[in-house]
Amino acid sequence: MLFFKEYKKMLFSLTFLIYFIAVIAMYFTQFHNDCKEAIYEPLPGQESYGMIAKETPDILMPAATESLVNGYLSDSYTAYPIGFYKNVHLSEKKKQKMAEIITEISGISKEDLDNFTNYEEGGFYIDENGGMMQLESNIPEINIPKALTYERFRELMRKADDIIGGGSEYSDENIVGNFSLVQKTYEDALTEYNKFLNEDKITGAYARLFCDYMGIVLAILPVFVAVSLASLDKKSRMEQLAYSRKISSVKLIFTRYFTLVVLLLIPVAITALIANFKVCGMYPNNSADIFAIFKYSASWLIPNIMTAAAVGMLMTELTSSLLAIFVQGVWWFISIFASANGLTGSIGKFTLVARHNSLYGLDTFMNNFNDFVFNRIFYTVISIIAIALTAFIYEQKRKGIFNGYSFRFKISKHKS
Amino acid sequence: MENKIEIKNVDKFYGKKQALYKINLTINQGMFGLLGRNGAGKTTLMKTLATLHQKKNGSITVCGVPIENTKEIRSMTGYLPQDFSMYPTMTVEESLDYLGILSGMTKDARQKRIDVLLKRVNLTEHKHKKVKALSGGMKRRLGIAQALLHDPRVLIVDEPTAGLDPEERIRFRNLLCEVAEERIVILSTHIVGDIEATCEDIAIMNNGRILWQGTVSELIHNTDNKVFTVNVNKKYLTQIKKNYIVTGMLVQSEYTTVRIISDMKPDIQGVTTAEPNLEDAYMYCLYSHGCDVSGGAV
Numbered sequence A: 001m002l003f004f005k006e007y008k009k010m011l012f013s014l015t016f017l018i019y020f021i022a023v024i025a026m027y028f029t030q031f032h033n034d035c036k037e038a039i040y041e042p043l044p045g046q047e048s049y050g051m052i053a054k055e056t057p058d059i060l061m062p063a064a065t066e067s068l069v070n071g072y073l074s075d076s077y078t079a080y081p082i083g084f085y086k087n088v089h090l091s092e093k094k095k096q097k098m099a100e101i102i103t104e105i106s107g108i109s110k111e112d113l114d115n116f117t118n119y120e121e122g123g124f125y126i127d128e129n130g131g132m133m134q135l136e137s138n139i140p141e142i143n144i145p146k147a148l149t150y151e152r153f154r155e156l157m158r159k160a161d162d163i164i165g166g167g168s169e170y171s172d173e174n175i176v177g178n179f180s181l182v183q184k185t186y187e188d189a190l191t192e193y194n195k196f197l198n199e200d201k202i203t204g205a206y207a208r209l210f211c212d213y214m215g216i217v218l219a220i221l222p223v224f225v226a227v228s229l230a231s232l233d234k235k236s237r238m239e240q241l242a243y244s245r246k247i248s249s250v251k252l253i254f255t256r257y258f259t260l261v262v263l264l265l266i267p268v269a270i271t272a273l274i275a276n277f278k279v280c281g282m283y284p285n286n287s288a289d290i291f292a293i294f295k296y297s298a299s300w301l302i303p304n305i306m307t308a309a310a311v312g313m314l315m316t317e318l319t320s321s322l323l324a325i326f327v328q329g330v331w332w333f334i335s336i337f338a339s340a341n342g343l344t345g346s347i348g349k350f351t352l353v354a355r356h357n358s359l360y361g362l363d364t365f366m367n368n369f370n371d372f373v374f375n376r377i378f379y380t381v382i383s384i385i386a387i388a389l390t391a392f393i394y395e396q397k398r399k400g401i402f403n404g405y406s407f408r409f410k411i412s413k414h415k416s
Numbered sequence B: 001m002e003n004k005i006e007i008k009n010v011d012k013f014y015g016k017k018q019a020l021y022k023i024n025l026t027i028n029q030g031m032f033g034l035l036g037r038n039g040a041g042k043t044t045l046m047k048t049l050a051t052l053h054q055k056k057n058g059s060i061t062v063c064g065v066p067i068e069n070t071k072e073i074r075s076m077t078g079y080l081p082q083d084f085s086m087y088p089t090m091t092v093e094e095s096l097d098y099l100g101i102l103s104g105m106t107k108d109a110r111q112k113r114i115d116v117l118l119k120r121v122n123l124t125e126h127k128h129k130k131v132k133a134l135s136g137g138m139k140r141r142l143g144i145a146q147a148l149l150h151d152p153r154v155l156i157v158d159e160p161t162a163g164l165d166p167e168e169r170i171r172f173r174n175l176l177c178e179v180a181e182e183r184i185v186i187l188s189t190h191i192v193g194d195i196e197a198t199c200e201d202i203a204i205m206n207n208g209r210i211l212w213q214g215t216v217s218e219l220i221h222n223t224d225n226k227v228f229t230v231n232v233n234k235k236y237l238t239q240i241k242k243n244y245i246v247t248g249m250l251v252q253s254e255y256t257t258v259r260i261i262s263d264m265k266p267d268i269q270g271v272t273t274a275e276p277n278l279e280d281a282y283m284y285c286l287y288s289h290g291c292d293v294s295g296g297a298v
């Protein structure tokens, strides 16, 4: 009952309309726009089939070594220890340890490393013809010792990852994807294509791309609708009327939250449906899984919506201000930034915005699948806890025990 | 279960500021009027009774239920706040329906009750109007309807007659009296006329304290032989105002009829004793408790 009332109340609000339009617009400008050409079966003898990450010691070892030397000389390592981007600098003691590793894998002596002062990162310059040329990264010459085995090398990389603090490019999870990219062979391309047809059933691959795009907006836009809903009673000056009635705070807040999440899913369901038709239409001769996009959307996107909506409701109840939008905005920005360098399968345990900006990479996704599941469950649980907290705060305000923290940018002046 | 509200030694603070001091009140079935000027603490006391505020000390029981038992208190209390509105885009009927749901009423019960109440507050023909299109008086009538929706045993109405036209005000008072036949109704106001027409029991509040509690006739009785009228020339008015409490003034062409309150018969020529009314009694009560009432009318 209350559900339908709340539903009607929110459905015709301006913020929801704007949200609705924004989500639909995101769909058409991004995903829909990307779906122009179908993927065809690769033919033998093509010039290139694209790149693929494949563990190849001859490629991996020099590439990782060069990167590590660069990192050491500039004392700056990229890492995602808990899924968020971090630029790591090492202490003197750790530098010593890192130098030992580098000496062992690159043949550069400790003295050379220490004396190497004129380090410059590779950049660009404009040549006399006006073309852009890449500067050679200016580092000492690397000679990987013949005696160094691949196993020993990987062991050293694990140590380096430890020194950096985990989650670096040299970790077991990341090293192959980062440093061992090779040209796909025809067979690689064919295997991938068959997986696309048989395992992903076409729509699975598109579902990941769909969720990648939609996940970005769904981690931020719901907060606006949530804030507008959570401040509606106060804005309409009917707080006291609601406060003095029998309904329990838990029931009221959870019903409002549930209604909100269902409402926010409407444009997602609509775009998922359109996407499904669009993709199936691109492959008229293949049998596609007509549920894949919905399954992916439910597990991938609902946690985003739940989180942003919960932040909106909690912060608004707590502060009676627009602070929620600021908080969610910052979080969203960090999360997007955190995954900016790896748009495929970049699904850490704690990144809010899970990215997978590709129709390929089922393997990468499946390798990270446990993290993905953990991540989505984590955010679902966190959201529910946040709403339980919201209900608690609501009850305190209702009894006049707590009046909310004030911030400068109030939604409306407190009356009587 | 006994039908009364008992308030014992209740203190209430807003932060460091004390708003209620050792309130002791017993409120029985029927209409109870809470009279006091702006800032007296009427709203504060009523909100405390409606579980929207926490008291600091003391105890309150409503029909035997301690106020801490919020759920039960809320289910048997109807509250009309002094300052309120509803979702502007909902219609009158929808708003009531929504609040009925919040009170846990079934669909059937809501439908029946809403029809009856809309008729009673004279809003039936406006039931499809949006809240934002209502006049101030209509909104207040909607307010009383929502407070009565779940048929509460206790009705708390905070200055319900503010902004009503005289006709509506009378309808409203009559409605409250009808309602009070089987309920406890607490009405706050600073308009003495509302109380006079409706309430038997009253309390006068000032500065967070109860100055006086009793029946209307007792209060008026206190003022017997203390109200006088006299016809004076205009030029003595300032002097009279300085020395006595003036509760009425009727300017005529040659002289002015002044109504004054005084413990002793004023030493003015032509003074006659008058029948006290509630307004006189209220002013005298404030005055006798040391309040500054030299401003004149309430």
Ligand SMILES: Nc1ncnc2c1ncn2[C@@H]1O[C@H](COP(=O)(O)OP(=O)(O)OP(=O)(O)O)[C@@H](O)[C@H]1O
Residues within 6 Å of the ligand: A416, B014, B017, B019, B036, B037, B038, B039, B040, B041, B042, B043, B044, B045, B082, B190
């Ligand atoms: N939220 C609040 N915070 C701090 N002080 C408050 C608050 N609400 C009321 N007060 C103070 O408490 C006192 C009593 O206020 P209250 O609103 O109860 O008076 P009232 O009798 O209802 O007045 P009125 O006739 O103007 O409605 C006043 O001095 C007021 O300034």
Ligand SMILES: [Mg+2]
Residues within 6 Å of the ligand: B042, B043, B044, B082, B158
């Ligand atoms: Mg008041």
